[in-house]
Amino acid sequence: MSAPPNSWQAVQDEVLRRIHSRDWAPGETIPTEAELARELGCARATVNRALRGLAEAGLLERRRRAGTRVAALPVRHARLRIPILRHEIEALPARYGYELLSRRMAAPPGDLRAAPGAPPGDMLYLEAVHRADGAAFAHEARWLNVGAVPAAADTDFTALSANEWLVRNVPVSEGRIEFLAEAASPDEARLFGCAIGTALFRADRRTWNEGRLITFVRQTFRPGYRLETRI
Amino acid sequence: MSAPPNSWQAVQDEVLRRIHSRDWAPGETIPTEAELARELGCARATVNRALRGLAEAGLLERRRRAGTRVAALPVRHARLRIPILRHEIEALPARYGYELLSRRMAAPPGDLRAAPGAPPGDMLYLEAVHRADGAAFAHEARWLNVGAVPAAADTDFTALSANEWLVRNVPVSEGRIEFLAEAASPDEARLFGCAIGTALFRADRRTWNEGRLITFVRQTFRPGYRLETRI
DNA sequence: AAGTGGTCTAGACCACGTC
DNA sequence: ACGTGGTCTAGACCACTTT
Numbered sequence: 001m002s003a004p005p006n007s008w009q010a011v012q013d014e015v016l017r018r019i020h021s022r023d024w025a026p027g028e029t030i031p032t033e034a035e036l037a038r039e040l041g042c043a044r045a046t047v048n049r050a051l052r053g054l055a056e057a058g059l060l061e062r063r064r065r066a067g068t069r070v071a072a073l074p075v076r077h078a079r080l081r082i083p084i085l086r087h088e089i090e091a092l093p094a095r096y097g098y099e100l101l102s103r104r105m106a107a108p109p110g111d112l113r114a115a116p117g118a119p120p121g122d123m124l125y126l127e128a129v130h131r132a133d134g135a136a137f138a139h140e141a142r143w144l145n146v147g148a149v150p151a152a153a154d155t156d157f158t159a160l161s162a163n164e165w166l167v168r169n170v171p172v173s174e175g176r177i178e179f180l181a182e183a184a185s186p187d188e189a190r191l192f193g194c195a196i197g198t199a200l201f202r203a204d205r206r207t208w209n210e211g212r213l214i215t216f217v218r219q220t221f222r223p224g225y226r227l228e229t230r231i
Numbered sequence: 232m233s234a235p236p237n238s239w240q241a242v243q244d245e246v247l248r249r250i251h252s253r254d255w256a257p258g259e260t261i262p263t264e265a266e267l268a269r270e271l272g273c274a275r276a277t278v279n280r281a282l283r284g285l286a287e288a289g290l291l292e293r294r295r296r297a298g299t300r301v302a303a304l305p306v307r308h309a310r311l312r313i314p315i316l317r318h319e320i321e322a323l324p325a326r327y328g329y330e331l332l333s334r335r336m337a338a339p340p341g342d343l344r345a346a347p348g349a350p351p352g353d354m355l356y357l358e359a360v361h362r363a364d365g366a367a368f369a370h371e372a373r374w375l376n377v378g379a380v381p382a383a384a385d386t387d388f389t390a391l392s393a394n395e396w397l398v399r400n401v402p403v404s405e406g407r408i409e410f411l412a413e414a415a416s417p418d419e420a421r422l423f424g425c426a427i428g429t430a431l432f433r434a435d436r437r438t439w440n441e442g443r444l445i446t447f448v449r450q451t452f453r454p455g456y457r458l459e460t461r462i
Numbered sequence: 463a464a465g466t467g468g469t470c471t472a473g474a475c476c477a478c479g480t481c
Numbered sequence: 482a483c484g485t486g487g488t489c490t491a492g493a494c495c496a497c498t499t500t
Binding site: 235237238239273274275276277280294295296297 | 488489490496497
Binding site: 032033034044045048051052062063064065066067068 | 483484485486487488
């Protein structure tokens with residue numbers, strides 16, 4: 001439980017202790033790296049590693065020349081794992097099932113066409129269900145830019161989900177996700193065996209690589225689904 | 232756009248390039264730190280910094296003695312900012328409003344009482360609304376462990392939300408958040424001016440400090456709310 | 463037993479932003 | 482201008498885990 005006396009973690013713990021004890025109050029400037037290194041009897045690089053971590057966590061604010069201050073209102077960050085659905089279902093645990101419902105080239109809706117890096121013409125539309133022990137777990141509606149991912153045109157996605165195929169085959173430089181709640185459509189209600197209008201958890205994800213839109217996917221989860229994360 | 236030739240970022244970019252180009256295939260073991268340092272003409276510490284970052288991002292898997300491998304199925308991570316609601320509303324932008332609806336000591340529900348680190352007796356129950364330009368933006372129902380946070384007993388929370396008060400005054404070592412969709416209750420429907428049963432986005436959060444439960448809060452957002460994040 | 467990553471050190475130079 | 486954090490180096494020792 002206790003780190004070696006001169007480790008960067010020990011330094012981090014000590015700094016955290018001083019913050020929590022209000023020894024260093026929010027907004028206050030703390031000693032410089034050199035001073036802390038002298039006081040704690042370690043190298044400056046060690047202090048730097050410790051403080052850098054706390055700055056990334058939002059607890060400290062660092063600026064050259066101005067020094068390091070305790071954040072007045074620490075913005076908490078949570079780290080969200082984005083597993084592929086197969087892994088999430090197998091971890092339940094449950095037997096994973098996948099079924100492709102639709103695959104065709106089509107014109108994407110206007111808001112998607114207006115997205116940065118979107119192609120001018122048609123995109124590949126894929127619709128699929130992910131099942132847990134046979135029951136629908138998540139519905140997936142995806143638009144795929146075959147211009148940016150030519151290999152996708154030769155893949156039928158009946159055996160391997162686009163979800164997993166993309167993770168394995170396409171590098172992604174940037175992504176944006178939105179989580180929201182929405183009422184079940186008639187199709188979704190049928191799929192999940194729930195009433196029309198039932199509140200469903202949804203994730204809209206867009207990913208880009210080098211400025212080109214790769215895919216937009218809307219995943220809708222079965223009633224009762226919860227997305228968990230830790231701070 | 233281009234980092235100095237011997238920076239850890241340049242090393243990271245080069246490694247990323249080799250991964251994306253399949254020069255180093257998924258699952259494959261890549262050269263050791265020492266070899267890369269020699270090849271790229273920099274110190275091993277620089278390589279270490281670069282690879283450590285990629286390992287934290289889930290793109291590499293590192294183990295002593297076994298070496299470093301390209302992750303076969305990179306688990307994507309998104310970084311979720313958890314702002315206090317006042318900041319989120321002011322960033323809309325909108326005028327922030329806060330109203331305390333209820334404040335009383337009461338027995339928490341059974342599942343909360345059974346949570347690890349929960350106190351044996353009553354907890355402080357707080358119910359509040361956060362408003363954006365006068366309209367309800369989020370409803371908040373909170374249980375607060377006054378045993379772990381004695382100062383809360385002397386705070387009335389009519390001016391400052393518990394949300395913000397806690398961030399300013401109580402250190403938190405651990406937290407867990409669940410996001411889900413749920414149908415609007417009659418009270419929520421009245422508050423948000425929507426139909427009963429409307430799909431609402433909800434966040435259940437529990438925080439601990441040194442093993443003691445600090446607070447449990449359920450925040451329910453107005454219809455149409457979206458939680459955004461980037462990969 | 464041996465090789466790999468994990469870390470610490472002491473020193474140095476530099477970029478940046480504040481003074 | 483100058484002080485602070487950001488980073489790189491060369492070397493060293495150690496922890497872990499696989500061979």
